[in-house]
Amino acid sequence: MKLLTPILTLLSALTMTGLTSFAAKAQNKGDDLMLEMHQASRKNDKTRLAALLPQVRGHVLEPLAAYWELRARLDTAPDSEIRSFFSAYAGSYYEDRLRNDWLLQLGKRRDWATFTAEYPRYRMRDDREVRCYALATEAMNSKANVAEEAKRLWYALREADDGCTYVADHLHSGKQINGLDLWRKARIAMDANRPRPAKDAVDIEAPRLSEQVTLIHADPAKYLDKRIIAITRNRKELAVLALIRLAASNPDEAAERLDKHWDLMLSAEERHWTWGVIGKQAAQKLQGNAAAYFAKVQKDSDLNDDLLGWKVRAALRQGQWRQVLSATQAMSPESQKDPTWVYWRARALLASPASDAAQKQEAHNLLRNIASVRGFYEQLALEDLGQPITVPERPAPPSPQEKASALNNPGLQRALYAISIGLRPEGNREWNYSTNLHTPGGMNDRDLLAAADLACQRQVWDRCINTSDRTKDLIDFEQRFPMPLREIVVRRAEQIKLDPAYVYGLIRQESRFITDARSHVGASGLMQVMPATAKWTAKKIGLTNFTPDQINDREVNVAIGTGYLKLVLDDFEGSMPMAAAAYNAGPGRPRNWRNGPVLEAAIWAENIPFHETRDYVKKVLSNTTNYAAILTRQPQSLKARLGQVGPRNSQTVEVNPDLP
Known part of the structure; x- marks a missing residue:
């Protein structure tokens, strides 16, 4: 289609006629206009968008410009204009993107006839709220039982939304989901510190009590101290919400209140869930009694996958392999396929004192199912099967x-x-x-x-x-693990006696080698260095005349990033997992996280309280191992890089106590 003619083809044709300079100037002007439209779109400036759109007709990014302009007034645009957009940009991302936006609007309007007609044409299918609206229409039109998918989507959403709340209300009216399903949503939301979706869930089941959710979120202890004459089921569920909220700040106090007062009043399922949340909160604080709290859960199937995951982590810290096995077996079929839980289930089978030939065979089958170079647990599975980590044979290049x-x-x-x-x-x-x-x-x-x-x-x-x-x-390792700026990175790493594979493993996770990358907290460049950290490190490594504007210079960014990483690594006695955690979350947190029992580093990493840092450490170490295989062309070991993690040796001192 003419409007989508690639700009490179256009420039090539113009070169042959000697008009390249003119075309470049015209295109640059078009680029400037696109950037201006971008700013107008961010401000929802409908007038400016409408004025600029005619000036970018024919630009390679015209579909994006047209999308911005129409999206800004989608609530008032006639259906005929929306369908004209779909026709003009048929097959493009922006056709589907606008249909996504329109479906959301149709759902909010409850225009189910138009929604039902348009939804089959929606290709992305990646918007949970749109899918929830679609499930509602399926339940209305065919009386299909969509409860399980609706609950899964609703439970996964952390923020309040109209679509999944609507389908939950509709299914509750049709008796496809029950009161416990609604209270479980409220529990999950309260545990995630999201009072609004918790209130929305309670409002469906017990509208006269939903205002209590806001009060409970603000002061759970006050609610638990109230003298309640009639202990109804709904009142008990509100108490569960209060205990969940209290556990976030003080799991031990929540446990004491549950043990002394509420334990006998709650149903077995309510009691098990509450102990599970208390155990989770204690585990996230790395308390030694977390496993003991989880031990009060007498039926693992009463917990969801999130709580079961924390039960596994707490059990791993205590070496309680039987609990690891029971918790992984109680997980949903989807979670049981996750390499994390496949790996620990296999380890639990092998660690069982009564492990017989059948259990060992099952464990080895589980390890074989995930063993590869693709990720952290896949690599550990390879090594547990006695296979080193090597560069896979490269596939034939693209023809x-x-x-x-x-x-x-x-x-x-x-x-x-x-x-x-x-x-x-x-x-x-x-x-x-x-x-x-x-x-x-x-x-x-x-x-x-x-x-x-x-x-x-x-x-x-x-x-x-x-x-x-x-x-x-x-698997093409040359693509998956590229090494841009190899001369700069390797030279700098070798100068300060830092493993270049570790540097590349970290950069790959930090910025994906985007030199001008900037995080939401202000970290910049290849190695995502914070301004204050850059200033401190520059002094430490003797980088004179450093100014903040230099941080995106590739040489400077690598010098400061590797310099800081080396200082962190030395401070943590050469532990790559702890240094990676410190690079991501600051050194103070892993200094605390290392206290407690001496653990194999895989268990320590899995118990990192922050999801982002936990994922980061595992990916950096996995990346590092694969980069080492590429750089050395020799078999590698992830386990050797992990080692063990425990309290600092009392005879050693922190190298840089002021490390930012």
Whole structure:
């Protein structure tokens, strides 16, 4: 279609006629207008968007511009105009993006006839609220039992939303979900410190009591101290919410109140869930009594996967392998496939004192099912089976035809162009759409390798890595673990006696090699260095005349990032897991997290209280091991890099107590 003609093709044609300079100037003006539209879109400036749109007609990113303009007034635009947009940009990401937005609006309006007609044309299918609206229409139109999927979606949402709350209310009216289902949503929300969705759930089951949720969130102890004459089921559930809220700040006090007063009043299921939350909160504080709290749960199937995961973590810290086994067996079928719980279940089977030949065989089968170089637990499984971590054989490179297909993909072209002019989030979303859902079933492995190759050639490293990471059967380490700026990184790492594989493993996780990356907290550059940390480190490593504006300079960023990482690593006595945790969460937290029993570092890492840091440490160490295999071309061991973690030796002192 003419409007989607790739800009590179346009420039190529103009070069042949000697008009390249003119075309470049025109395109630069168009880019400036797109950036101005972006700012107008962020401000929801409808007037400015409408004025600018005619000026970017014919620009390669016109579909994005048209989307911004129409989205800003979607609530008032006639259906005919919306359908004209769908027709003009048929097959594009922005057609589907606008349909997503429209479906949300139709759901909020309760325009079920139009919603039902449009939903089958929606390709992304990745918006939970839209899916909840769709489930409501399915239940209305066919009386289908959609309760399990609706609960799964609703429970996963942390914030209040209309779609999943609506379908829950509808299914409750139709007796497809019951009061316990609603109270469980309220419990999950209260545990996540989200009072609004907790109140919304209670409002469906007990509207006259829903205001109590806000009061409980503000002062749970006050509610628990109230003298309640009639202990109804709903009142007991409110007490459970209060105990859950209290456990967040003081799990021991919540346990004492439950033990002394509420234990006999609650049902077995209510009691088990509450003890599970108390155990979780104690485990997140790394308290030694967390496993004891979980031991009061007499029926693991009364807990959800989140609570069961924390039961496993608490049991691992105490070496309670039987509890690890029972908790992993009680998880949902989906969680039982997660490599994390597959691995620990296998370890529990092998560690059982009564482990027989059948259990050992089951354990080895579990390990074989996940063993690969793909991730942290997959690599540990390889090593537990006696296999080293090596670079897999590289698949055949993309053929000229496969490369041409990726190059000529309009969505990929627009995505790369958007990224090149500073619209990275917009470009990333269209890239992900084009590689995931542009064709039915998404791209196959060969298509993904070709798309990743295109991103690599353009040095858009995050798209290169993320796309290559998604291949199922073909693994190309050259794509998955690229090494931009190799001369700078390796030279600097070797100068300060730092493993370059560790540096690359960290950069891959921190920034995906985006040199101008900036986090929401202000960290900058390849190694995502905070301004205060950069200033402190510059002094420590003797980098004179450093100014904050230098932090995005590649050489300076690598010098400061590696310098800080080396200082952190030395402070933590060479422990890569603890140093990675300190790099992500600051050194103070892992100094506290290391206190307690001496643990194998995999158990220590799994017990890190913060999800982001827990995931970060595992990925950095997994990346490091694979980079080492590439750099050395020798078999590698993740376990050797992990080692053990425990309290600091009393005879050693902190190298840098003022480490930021």
